[in-house]
Amino acid sequence: AQRVTQPEKLLSVFKGAPVELKCNYSYSGSPELFWYVQYSRQRLQLLLRHISRESIKGFTADLNKGETSFHLKKPFAQVEDSAMYYCALNNNAGNMLTFGGGTRLMVKP
Amino acid sequence: DAGVIQSPRHEVTEMGQEVTLRCKPISGHNSLFWYRQTMMRGLELLIYFNNNVPIDDSGMPEDRFSAKMPNASFSTLKIQPSEPRDSAVYFCASTPSGQGFSPLHFGNGTRLTVT
Numbered sequence: 001a002q003r004v005t006q007p008e009k010l011l012s013v014f015k016g017a018p019v020e021l022k023c024n025y026s027y028s029g030s031p032e033l034f035w036y037v038q039y040s041r042q043r044l045q046l047l048l049r050h051i052s053r054e055s056i057k058g059f060t061a062d063l064n065k066g067e068t069s070f071h072l073k074k075p076f077a078q079v080e081d082s083a084m085y086y087c088a089l090n091n092n093a094g095n096m097l098t099f100g101g102g103t104r105l106m107v108k109p
Numbered sequence: 110d111a112g113v114i115q116s117p118r119h120e121v122t123e124m125g126q127e128v129t130l131r132c133k134p135i136s137g138h139n140s141l142f143w144y145r146q147t148m149m150r151g152l153e154l155l156i157y158f159n160n161n162v163p164i165d166d167s168g169m170p171e172d173r174f175s176a177k178m179p180n181a182s183f184s185t186l187k188i189q190p191s192e193p194r195d196s197a198v199y200f201c202a203s204t205p206s207g208q209g210f211s212p213l214h215f216g217n218g219t220r221l222t223v224t
Contacts, residue, residue, distance in 0.1 A: 006151075008153075018204035034212075043112070052129030057179065069153065086152060097213060099144075 004089050006100035014108050021072040021103045023061075023087030032090040033059055033070040034097065039083045047072075057081070060100040071090070077107045093097050112131030113216035114154060115201050119223045127189040130219045133182055141214065143176055143186050144197040155199075158184065193221045 003026045006050045013019050025031060050063040055081040061072045067079060070087060087100040114133040122128055134141050143155040156166040159180045167197070169176070178184040188195055200219050202213040 036213075043217055044213075044215040049210070049212075050218075051210075096142075096154065096157055098154065099152035 002031075002089055003109050004023045004087050004098050004100035006085075006087055006103045008103045008108070009101065009106045011056050012106040012108065015079055016076050019077040019081070019105065019107075021085050021087075021105065023070045023071065023072065023100055025068050025087075025089050026030050026070075026087060027091065029091065031063075033061075033063055034088045034090065035059070035070075035072050036088055036099070037083050038086070044086070077105075079107045079109050081105060082107045113201055113203050113214050115181050115199075115216035115219050116214070117219060118217065119220045119222075121224065122191055123224055125190045126223075127187065128191045128195075128221060128223075130186040130199050130221070132172070132184045132201030132216060133212055134184070134201070135179075135183065135192070138203035138204040139181065140182050140204045141178060142202045142204075143184070144200040144202065146200060146218070151154055152200070173180075176204075182211050193223045196221055 005024045007022050033050045036044050037047040038044040046088045059072055061070050063070050084102050084104050086102045088097040090097055113135055118129045140160045144151050145155055152190050155168045155169055156176045157164050158178045174188055176186045177201045200215050200216045202215045204211045206212050
C-alpha cells in the first residue's frame with residue numbers, strides 16, 4: 001500500500017530563515033511525487049513535481065529513493081510563503097494522488 | 110475559465126439530515142476526484158471517476174456516502190444520514206486524462222458542519 005507522511009503539522013520560521021518541509025513515502029513501485037500548496041483563501045494548486053526538477057518560487061525538492069523522501073526546501077523563506085503544503089504521490093494508475101497530512105508553514109516577519 | 114465549481118461553499122446541517130455536495134469539473138476534463146480534508150487526516154481520496162464511471166471508491170468511508178456522475182459536467186457526493194464526524198472540507202478536483210501529465214485542478218471546497 002502507498003502512504004505519504006508529513007511529520008510536521010506546523011512549521012514556524014522567521015522571514016529569511018531556511019525552511020524544509022519533510023515528506024516521506026512508502027510505495028513499492030517507481031513513484032511520481034508532487035508538492036501542492038494552498039494559500040489563504042485560494043485553491044489547492046500544484047507547486048512542483050519531482051520529474052521536472054525545477055525551482056518554483058524558490059522552492060526545490062529532490063527525490064531520495066534511498067531514504068524514500070521528497071523534502072521541500074527553500075533557502076530564504078518569505079512571508080508570502082505562508083500556506084498549507086501537501087506532499088502527494090502518484091501511483092501511476094491514472095492521476096490518482098495520495099496526499100500526506102499536510103504541513104502548515106508560517107513565516108513571521 | 111471559472112475552474113472547478115463546487116456548491117455550496119458552506120453547509121451546516123443537523124445530524125441525521127441528508128447532505129448533497131455538488132461539483133462541476135472543468136470542461137473537457139474527464140477525470141474527477143472527491144477528497145475530504147480534516148485536521149487529523151489531511152486530504153483523503155474518497156472516490157475517483159473516469160469518463161463518468163467510478164473507478165475507485167475504496168476511500169468512501171461507509172455506506173452513508175455515495176457519489177454519482179450522471180454526465181461529464183456534473184457530480185454529486187451525498188451523505189445520508191449525516192453525522193458530526195462527517196464535518197470537514199470536501200474538495201472536488203478534475204484533470205484531463207490520457208494526455209500526459211496534467212495537475213489536478215481543485216475547486217474551492219465545501220465546508221460541511223454537522224451539528
